[in-house]
Amino acid sequence: MSLARSRGAIAGIGELKPTRRTEGRTTLEMIAEVSRLAVFDAGLEPGHIDGLLVGPQVGETPQHVPATVAEYLGLKPDMANVVDLGGASGAGMVWRAAAAIEAGMCEAVLCVLANTREEVPARSPNRNPIREFDVPFGASGANISYALLMQAHMAEHGSSPQGFAAIAAWARANAQRNPDAIFHGKPASIDEVLASPMVASPLHLLEIVMPVAGGEAVVVVSAKRARQLAKPAVHLLGAGEKVTHRAVSQAPSLTSGPLKPAMARAFAQSGTRAAEMNLLSLYDCYTIMVAATIEDAGLCAAGQFGQWVRDHDLGPSGDAPLNTHGGQLGFGQPDLAGGMTHVVEAVRQLRGEATGRQIANAKLALVTGNGATMSEATALVLGADQ
Amino acid sequence: MSVDLDLLKTPGPTITALTAPFWQAASEGRLAIQSCEACGKAVFYPRPICPHCWSDRLAWREASGGGRLKSFSAVHKPGHPGWLPAVPYVVGLVELDEGPTMLSFIAAGEDACAVGQSLVLKPTRIGGRLLPAFKPSAMAGSTTPNQTGDTLMSTQTKDGWIGVIKGRPQVGAFAERSRRTRLEDIEAFTEMTGDRNPLHYDKALAEASVFGKLIVQGGVTSGILNALVAEDLPGPGTVFLEVGWKFVKAVGVDEMITGRVEIKEVRQDKPICKIETSVRNEAGDICLAGTATVFTVPLAKA
Numbered sequence: 001m002s003l004a005r006s007r008g009a010i011a012g013i014g015e016l017k018p019t020r021r022t023e024g025r026t027t028l029e030m031i032a033e034v035s036r037l038a039v040f041d042a043g044l045e046p047g048h049i050d051g052l053l054v055g056p057q058v059g060e061t062p063q064h065v066p067a068t069v070a071e072y073l074g075l076k077p078d079m080a081n082v083v084d085l086g087g088a089s090g091a092g093m094v095w096r097a098a099a100a101i102e103a104g105m106c107e108a109v110l111c112v113l114a115n116t117r118e119e120v121p122a123r124s125p126n127r128n129p130i131r132e133f134d135v136p137f138g139a140s141g142a143n144i145s146y147a148l149l150m151q152a153h154m155a156e157h158g159s160s161p162q163g164f165a166a167i168a169a170w171a172r173a174n175a176q177r178n179p180d181a182i183f184h185g186k187p188a189s190i191d192e193v194l195a196s197p198m199v200a201s202p203l204h205l206l207e208i209v210m211p212v213a214g215g216e217a218v219v220v221v222s223a224k225r226a227r228q229l230a231k232p233a234v235h236l237l238g239a240g241e242k243v244t245h246r247a248v249s250q251a252p253s254l255t256s257g258p259l260k261p262a263m264a265r266a267f268a269q270s271g272t273r274a275a276e277m278n279l280l281s282l283y284d285c286y287t288i289m290v291a292a293t294i295e296d297a298g299l300c301a302a303g304q305f306g307q308w309v310r311d312h313d314l315g316p317s318g319d320a321p322l323n324t325h326g327g328q329l330g331f332g333q334p335d336l337a338g339g340m341t342h343v344v345e346a347v348r349q350l351r352g353e354a355t356g357r358q359i360a361n362a363k364l365a366l367v368t369g370n371g372a373t374m375s376e377a378t379a380l381v382l383g384a385d386q
Numbered sequence: 387m388s389v390d391l392d393l394l395k396t397p398g399p400t401i402t403a404l405t406a407p408f409w410q411a412a413s414e415g416r417l418a419i420q421s422c423e424a425c426g427k428a429v430f431y432p433r434p435i436c437p438h439c440w441s442d443r444l445a446w447r448e449a450s451g452g453g454r455l456k457s458f459s460a461v462h463k464p465g466h467p468g469w470l471p472a473v474p475y476v477v478g479l480v481e482l483d484e485g486p487t488m489l490s491f492i493a494a495g496e497d498a499c500a501v502g503q504s505l506v507l508k509p510t511r512i513g514g515r516l517l518p519a520f521k522p523s524a525m526a527g528s529t530t531p532n533q534t535g536d537t538l539m540s541t542q543t544k545d546g547w548i549g550v551i552k553g554r555p556q557v558g559a560f561a562e563r564s565r566r567t568r569l570e571d572i573e574a575f576t577e578m579t580g581d582r583n584p585l586h587y588d589k590a591l592a593e594a595s596v597f598g599k600l601i602v603q604g605g606v607t608s609g610i611l612n613a614l615v616a617e618d619l620p621g622p623g624t625v626f627l628e629v630g631w632k633f634v635k636a637v638g639v640d641e642m643i644t645g646r647v648e649i650k651e652v653r654q655d656k657p658i659c660k661i662e663t664s665v666r667n668e669a670g671d672i673c674l675a676g677t678a679t680v681f682t683v684p685l686a687k688a
């Protein structure tokens with residue numbers, strides 16, 4: 001029998017002895033124990049693991065499951081995912097891990113599933129470390145976490161409230177060219193942003209996205225197939241991903257995030273540089289997120305985003321178009337679909353379909369995604385069909 | 387802020403057996419964090435394995451209580467309505483002297499906070515419980531209405547656990563140990579004690595009895611608890627002073643049993659603790675349940 005080319009290999013296994021009850025234990029604890037068995041079985045060290053596939057709802061945490069698990073295990077993976085295929089999840093993880101390795105995203109993927117079983121199920125489904133160690137001290141929700149990041153940036157670099165507010169003002173300005181934006185017809189000046197109520201110092205209300213309902217979708221096919229279809233193809237030229245933590249207290253840095261290595265990989269895969277981008281489609285849940293991304297992309301030195309924003313025109317006809325749809329700060333944040341607005345706008349611009357706000361001769365776009373507290377990062381370099 | 391934080395209806399921690407020592411210490415006005423015995427690094431928040439080297443040898447240690455303020459925020463619009471009466475209040479990221487960072491309540495006004503400043507532990511009653519909050523160390527000595535921890539910190543008596551190999555255990559700490567019972571256990575126990583009860587030897591008779599099977603002597607079942615206290619928790623040097631056990635269900639031959647001990651009370655002045663004990667079978671049924679008092683002889687060489 002002749003074997004097909006190997007598409008990947010399983011190098012280590014771990015298994016916990018089944019028990020009827022796990023009273024008082026958490027899924028995260030079980031995951032830690034079985035992961036340790038598998039990684040050591042492979043003769044690897046935790047530092048070798050750069051990919052992570054987990055099941056849904058583990059760690060009694062409804063969202064950000066891979067980041068919660070990665071932080072718990074002290075991992076900082078370059079690829080992380082939930083595989084939610086019921087009983088097919090385990091097998092489903094194996095080919096996805098191999099595909100991610102073949103795509104050049106990572107080299108060693110931990111695929112882990114575990115569960116607890118209690119006589120009386122826990123009263124609250126949320127039993128993750130943030131719920132236990134942050135919430136009792138008065139820190140619930142993303143606003144406070146991003147306020148802490150912003151305060152740290154101001155302390156480390158002396159960045160000014162005006163610099164952050166300028167990002168919100170630009171988002172509002174660009175939203176005036178997008179009739180669909182929630183803030184269409186409602187521009188806001190830097191002074192108006194700074195005069196809005198303080199939510200958690202130093203973060204003002206108008207520096208935070210407005211939650212809205214919405215939806216976004218894209219269809220991905222092969223490059224060959226795309227060229228046979230109706231619309232101009234928009235190509236994925238490079239990608240990068242990085243997950244460093246879940247809770248803000250566990251962030252390796254408060255002023256530079258996982259987008260830095262994620263963007264570096266995306267630029268390297270695509271053979272491009274940040275300065276070559278015709279569109280910066282940057283995830284903007286808060287003004288601080290855009291500030292950190294501008295610096296992490298290498299568009300300016302660390303701490304210099306305020307000067308960079310002052311020196312550039314971020315509108316569609318400017319020298320550094322940034323979030324031409326208004327960003328989420330101007331468009332609104334339809335929950336998780338908010339991140340996809342940055343992909344959809346990049347495709348519009350690269351197809352030449354951004355009516356009323358088209359960037360002339362748009363060839364390259366940088367798209368970033370960000371999750372939790374500058375914790376989960378994905379960067380894409382997209383290119384127009386040549 | 388003039389509001390009594392203790393009266394706030396704020397959410398408390400979701401404590402598990404693993405994290406209980408942290409919260410027990412907190413309730414005594416102390417800060418306990420884990421320390422990895424393999425790589426030497428301090429670990430926060432509590433985990434079953436070290437996030438740096440994945441060793442499972444983690445020990446609880448008293449933190450110095452000192453730290454540095456990495457960032458802070460005065461919260462005007464809290465994420466939980468229970469905090470509304472206290473706004474604006476300050477939360478901060480505290481880099482502990484031991485290395486890890488924790489988020490905590492900063493018992494000071496925003497104007498008294500600066501990134502980079504030194505902090506000291508300031509146990510503070512919030513929402514009906516004593517929590518490990520911090521305050522700027524420059525403020526040390528000043529008093530606020532919530533200052534309850536400082537007095538607790540100073541009432542420590544002589545440490546009776548000096549010289550104990552595994553040190554003083556924490557309330558809430560537990561250990562488990564499993565083994566499969568064998569026919570040889572019955573024979574060894576008989577050899578030791580002379581107990582030749584037919585329930586342990588006469589298969590036909592035993593199967594016709596209420597037990598329906600050959601069963602091991604109770605001493606074989608409870609013996610796993612001897613191993614647990616002497617090997618795991620509180621560890622080498624431990625002997626039973628008093629036990630109160632109910633043998634709820636008989637254990638047969640070739641059954642996997644799991645013993646469990648959990649620390650319920652710890653004396654500070656003497657190496658004595660009260661523990662909860664149980665032995666379960668493979669199906670999870672309780673076979674033995676009860677409590678015990680143990681004494682741990684200090685055996686560590688100075």
Ligand SMILES: [Zn+2]
Pocket residue numbers: 422423424425426427436437438439440441
């Ligand atoms: Zn370690």
